[in-house]
Amino acid sequence: MDQASNLRRLVVESASVKRTKTIAVTSGKGGVGKSSLAVSLAIALARDGSRVTLLDADLGLANINVILGIIPKYNLYHVIKGKRKLKDIVIEVPEGIKIIAGASGFHQLANLDMKQRGDFIEAVSDLDDDDYMIIDTGAGISQNVMSFVGAADEVVVVTTPEPTAITDAYGIIKSIAAQTPDKPVRLIVNRVQTVSEGKRVAQRVINIAGQFLNIKVENIGFVFEDMYVSKSVRNQKPFIVSYPKSKASICVSIIADRIANKEIDGKRGTGLTGFFRQLFRSQEEESE
Ligand SMILES: Nc1ncnc2c1ncn2[C@@H]1O[C@H](COP(=O)(O)OP(=O)(O)O)[C@@H](O)[C@H]1O
Numbered sequence: 001m002d003q004a005s006n007l008r009r010l011v012v013e014s015a016s017v018k019r020t021k022t023i024a025v026t027s028g029k030g031g032v033g034k035s036s037l038a039v040s041l042a043i044a045l046a047r048d049g050s051r052v053t054l055l056d057a058d059l060g061l062a063n064i065n066v067i068l069g070i071i072p073k074y075n076l077y078h079v080i081k082g083k084r085k086l087k088d089i090v091i092e093v094p095e096g097i098k099i100i101a102g103a104s105g106f107h108q109l110a111n112l113d114m115k116q117r118g119d120f121i122e123a124v125s126d127l128d129d130d131d132y133m134i135i136d137t138g139a140g141i142s143q144n145v146m147s148f149v150g151a152a153d154e155v156v157v158v159t160t161p162e163p164t165a166i167t168d169a170y171g172i173i174k175s176i177a178a179q180t181p182d183k184p185v186r187l188i189v190n191r192v193q194t195v196s197e198g199k200r201v202a203q204r205v206i207n208i209a210g211q212f213l214n215i216k217v218e219n220i221g222f223v224f225e226d227m228y229v230s231k232s233v234r235n236q237k238p239f240i241v242s243y244p245k246s247k248a249s250i251c252v253s254i255i256a257d258r259i260a261n262k263e264i265d266g267k268r269g270t271g272l273t274g275f276f277r278q279l280f281r282s283q284e285e286e287s288e
Pocket residue numbers: 027029030031032033034035036037063190191192223224225226227229230231233248
């Protein structure tokens with residue numbers, strides 16, 4: 001961490017009670033760039049001096065492993081089952097962030113008894129020193145995705161300019177509005193060709209959401225279509241690391257700055273314990 005980021009960290013910390021802010025990155029349609037953006041946003045935030053954990057909650061696809069070229073041995077399932085401690089499954093990658101591999105048995109959370117739950121929440125609270133937990137969710141409005149979205153402090157909805165992606169983004173925003181109308185929702189338009197395309201698409205989604213769903217969606221930026229993104233996926237090294245001066249990297253750094261600057265007001269998240277408590281609750285409701 002350089003001197004400027006150290007100083008920045010000190011100033012931010014002096015103004016706030018520390019609690020991890022949880023941000024779910026989601027989308028209506030799959031393949032719009034959630035995992036690519038979640039990984040590079042996490043790295044960009046870490047470079048600015050924040051402590052960041054990335055939770056891969058896209059059950060089954062586990063894209064984060066591929067993007068970072070890692071093969072986690074254990075995941076949250078092992079923790080939930082009591083076979084591993086949380087600290088044993090957290091992977092620190094050279095890019096300066098921590099990765100937690102999700103579990104395809106998240107619904108198992110509902111089956112834990114009070115003691116197991118307590119143990120789990122306590123284990124998670126070890127990570128509450130972090131500034132952010134970014135959660136890469138699956139696409140669409142499945143109960144599973146919605147429970148992560150519901151438990152997070154904030155949601156970032158990713159879309160591309162494709163009409164089908166926009167329609168599906170509207171769909172997920174509609175579900176969020178119905179489930180948790182007060183949840184701050186932000187939008188990233190990914191794979192834009194021009195600045196004006198980015199603005200136009202964002203404005204369209206924001207207008208429709210405001211008009212028909214009465215929910216305020218905030219535009220936090222766009223990311224250019226950039227061949228270095230797919231090239232990096234193939235090389236299993238995040239574009240923000242391999243190609244820091246690429247168009248996509250510059251856009252992601254700007255978005256990370258916007259996210260980090262919102263912290264200056266001292267408003268912190270509900271923390272990881274709050275997040276997982278809420279997740280337990282929603283899994284319980286689902287199994288009822
Ligand atoms: N800004 C971009 N420019 C070019 N290609 C992109 C961009 N964002 C994503 N992609 C491509 O789209 C593919 C799907 O992205 P991914 O992050 O896996 O989406 P999701 O997690 O939403 O399913 C990636 O393999 C990458 O090649």
